Amino acid sequence: QVQLVESGGGSVQAGGSLKLSCVLYGRIGGGHWIGWFRQAPGKEREWVSVKAHGGSFIKYTRSVVGRFTISQDPATDTLYLQMNNLKPEDTGTYYCAAQDIFSVNWDRAAGYDLWGQGTQVTVSS
Numbered sequence: 001q002v003q004l005v006e007s008g009g010g011s012v013q014a015g016g017s018l019k020l021s022c023v024l025y026g027r028i029g030g031g032h033w034i035g036w037f038r039q040a041p042g043k044e045r046e047w048v049s050v051k052a053h054g055g056s057f058i059k060y061t062r063s064v065v066g067r068f069t070i071s072q073d074p075a076t077d078t079l080y081l082q083m084n085n086l087k088p089e090d091t092g093t094y095y096c097a098a099q100d101i102f103s104v105n106w107d108r109a110a111g112y113d114l115w116g117q118g119t120q121v122t123v124s125s
Helices: none
Strands: 003-007 010-013 018-025 033-039 046-052 058-060 068-073 078-083 092-098 119-124
Touching: 003 092, 018 033, 018 092, 018 119, 033 068, 033 078, 046 068, 058 068
Parallel strands: 010 119
Antiparallel strands: 003 018, 018 078, 033 046, 033 092, 046 058, 068 078, 092 119
């Protein structure tokens, strides 16, 4: 059974940086989507950045382009999200997500059936 274990959230001032980590325990199929979602209070969970597991195909939601970088270390099966120039609107709970069963819905939470426990990111102005 695949488990996703996250770490790295915290509180920073606007303009600061944080790096999130997600260790993938278990096997995920090559080409399946993995990535990061976030959820602000009272809002729906939204995708932030996703990539093909073991591949180079990457997507970023428009609001984080140029500020966030997703990467994967195949040696440790760890997924990262480097977040720079953070803004108050980036505040929320960040979730690592992966597909055990492949879905074309890479930009929807419903397309993912594996989730981390979530880590809080708070950006103050």
